[in-house]
Amino acid sequence: MQPAAVNAVQPRRSIQPLPDELISQIAAGEVVERPASVVRELIDNALDAGAREVVVRLAGGGVRLVAVEDDGCGIPRHELPLALQRHATSKIRDLAELEAVATMGFRGEALAAIASVAELTLTSRSADAADGCAWALQTSSGELRPAARPPGTTVEVRELFFRTPARRKFLKSEATELAHCVEAVRRHALARPDVGFAVWHEGRLLHRWPAAQALTPELAWQRRVADALGEEFLTATLPVEAAAGPLRLRGRIVRPDAAGGRGERQFAYVNGRFVRDRVIAHAVRCAYDDVLHGQRQPSYVLWLELDPRTVDVNVHPTKIEVRFRDSGAVHQAVQHALEAALARPRAGVALSAPRASAIGPAAAAAQDPAQPPRAATATAYPRTWDTTRYAAAPALALTAREPLPRWAGWPDEPARPAASDPAGGAAALERTLPSPAAAQTTPLADADWPLGRALAQLHGVYILAENAHGLVLVDMHAAHERILYEKLKAHLAAHGNAPLPSQPLLLPASFAATPLERATAEDCADVLRHLGLEVTPLSAQTLAVRSVPALLAQAEPVTLARAVLAELHEHGGAQVLKRAQHELLATMACHGAVRAHRRLTLEEMNALLRQMEATERSDQCNHGRPTWRQLTLQELDALFLRGR
Structure with a gap:
């Protein structure tokens, strides 16, 4: 048939x-x-x-x-x-x-x-x-x-x-x-x-x-996160607490150095309802722009509370999607709250209770169970150095071997003192040790220098410092890169966000554009010019890229233009403008930071540590790499089998 x-x-x-x-x-x-x-x-x-x-x-x-x-x-x-x-x-x-x-x-x-x-x-x-x-x-x-x-x-x-x-x-x-x-x-x-x-x-x-009983709300949230996601998730995350008008946000977000390669453990709640919302997801991604790059994805648990009349839950049959009446305000509140949590320098917070490094489990295994663990306090290893010697160390003034790209109105980096300068040479390195009669064991307090006192430079790449908890290792290029990047961002914000310099193309790069791309290019022409991009119609179905940002002159112009147009359509001009500017600033900071194998004086090393302690997001460089690591005294003891 x-x-x-x-x-x-x-x-x-x-x-x-x-x-x-x-x-x-x-x-x-x-x-x-x-x-x-x-x-x-x-x-x-x-x-x-x-x-x-x-x-x-x-x-x-x-x-x-x-x-x-x-x-x-x-x-x-x-x-x-x-x-x-x-x-x-x-x-x-x-x-x-x-x-x-x-x-x-x-x-x-x-x-x-x-x-x-x-x-x-x-x-x-x-x-x-x-x-x-x-x-x-x-x-x-x-x-x-x-x-x-x-x-x-x-x-x-x-x-x-x-x-x-x-x-x-x-x-x-x-x-x-x-x-x-x-x-x-x-x-x-x-x-x-x-x-x-x-x-x-x-x-x-x-x-x-189990239900949390006889606990404060904050402890109840932490207990449930630890029970549901594990203690390791709790220790690898930072707390978030913010309020903006009727909107309240709380939760835990992963530290950038603990982020994974897959988008797992991403929980967002709106008035107690688990949702998958593009506004919240994009706000989280924007908050991590400066500290998380590549393919790594942040984990988080965020509880958002707001007036039920400002959110529509009758969007999807499974009720897993919502629509906000003012999505821009929600996006801004979530992004700013997460940025504030990520910007808290761990030099002033987490360094007072150093996290375990990769040697942590080995250190615990190496401890003699018959002996109590040695406390990582300053009294365990007293020192007699002068704690005021470097309190007034000058700001780090390193000049890169290649010039720092800049445009008009940007501040110049101060010149590095010459090695023969008595104020910055060998005379300044002399230590004034107290007399035997006046010598006191003055331990380094946590509140003084969380990143400690510089001891030496290792292979021209790492700075070795000593703090109250043990040994601190600092990647000097990554740390200086973050410091320069934050300074450039602050200067750009203070000077009205001047347009980015552009590089005209010798031959315009044309491409067949979709109707949506053509409409976005026409509606956002001013934003594109502010970004250093000139995209104009070449025919009824074709767009031409005539200039690109000067610092991205080597980028493929069509791919760059299409990516920017897609972002403009999805998230608006302001967010795309800010992200593009920050990406260019990150490139500039990377080229302007001190290079590996550059020999630093002790004054310069200590000045770098002090600036790290005062800089937001100083835990990671602009590419998401960590800038420092802590080795506690217990971990060092375990390496040498002390106490066994």
Whole structure:
């Protein structure tokens, strides 16, 4: 039998309303994608019911069974059949409540959608039940029978997609589906540290996140982050706390040197709801522009609270996307808060409690368990140097072997003192040691010089310094690069953001542009000129690049222009202008920083350390590389087996 031709004329079919069961199955295709979708929807309902303990039981990775138990307010007996009807809910009543949704769920279609593709049993007992017992409703038979359980609700979903076998074929392996279910619970657990969560699979406890009790809100958040993501995540991140009008932001963001190559562990919440939002994601990326480059991605947990009337959660069937009324204000608030957290110099904060280096585990293993660990305090190794000798060290004045690119109005770097200058030569290196009678063991206090006192230079590349915790190693080029970069940014901001110098091309580079690229080039012509780019129409479908930024003269002009046009369309001119200027400044700072194998005096080394302590983001250079590392006394002792 030959198949019917594709273009064969089909007989006209009359317009008819779809059956309710088919409507529910179509809706289920949008709401229920896999077992993790069922877990998410049922936990949303449990949290809306005021649950303080949520238990998730799974079998077959969630395909054979998803059961969610809570201790919430429960559902009265007469409302159980209504709870399974489409668009029946207790969350909202009118349009005004829809525009200010303060609950996790609000559409009233989750239970009906799940029941259309699986066997669902709803068991609940309200706290004020007159008969004092629970009632169970089975969707397949519609039977309502008494049951035994304390106040709260249990929803059992068995054999997911058994009514739509084609959908079941698209599910992954049991281990993969189980991992997605656990991740769905983890996302809820991070949003609600006041609620306890437990995940069981095939009768075995997989994860348990107890509710925070008798803890301050800040400690409760930290405890839940440590429980859900691990202590190593907590120690590798920085705290964020900010408020701007009705908007409040808190969370943890990864240190740039601890960022990974994959975009994992990125959790953003809006009013307790896990979301994947482009505005927040872009704000995070902009905040890390100066400290994270290449393919590395930041990890973060951010909780954003704002007026429910300023955010629309009715955007996507899975409620994982939102739309802000003022996305620009949200973007600015998130970016500035993260930039402030990243800009805090660890020289004044984290250096007072140095983090473990790669030698940390070995040091711990090398310690003699019979002896108490040596405290990394200044009293362990007293010194007798004059702590005021370098307090007034001059600002670092290094001149690179190749000139620093600049344009009119930019400050010149002060000249480096000559080696024969008595003020900067050997005479200035003489140390004034106290007399034996007046000698006091004066340990270096944490608050004095967090990066310590310079001792020597290693191979013309690294500076060795001693602080209260042990040994500090500094990459002098990377550190000076960051210092110059921050100075250039500050000067640019103070001088009105002058246009970037451009380099005309001998032959314009033309390319076939899309209608969107042509419209963006026309609308943002002034911004492009400010960036040093001249992009003009060559024909109705072609654009020509006639000039590029002078410092990017070697870049491929068409690729550069298209990337800038795409950024302008997506994020607007101001953000693109700032990013492009900063990239050029980073290039200039890299060329202007002191080179490797350059010999520095002790005054110059100490001046560099002091400027690092006073410079924002001094932990990383402009390319995201670390500028210093700390080796504690315990780690050094372990290397030489001291105390064993």
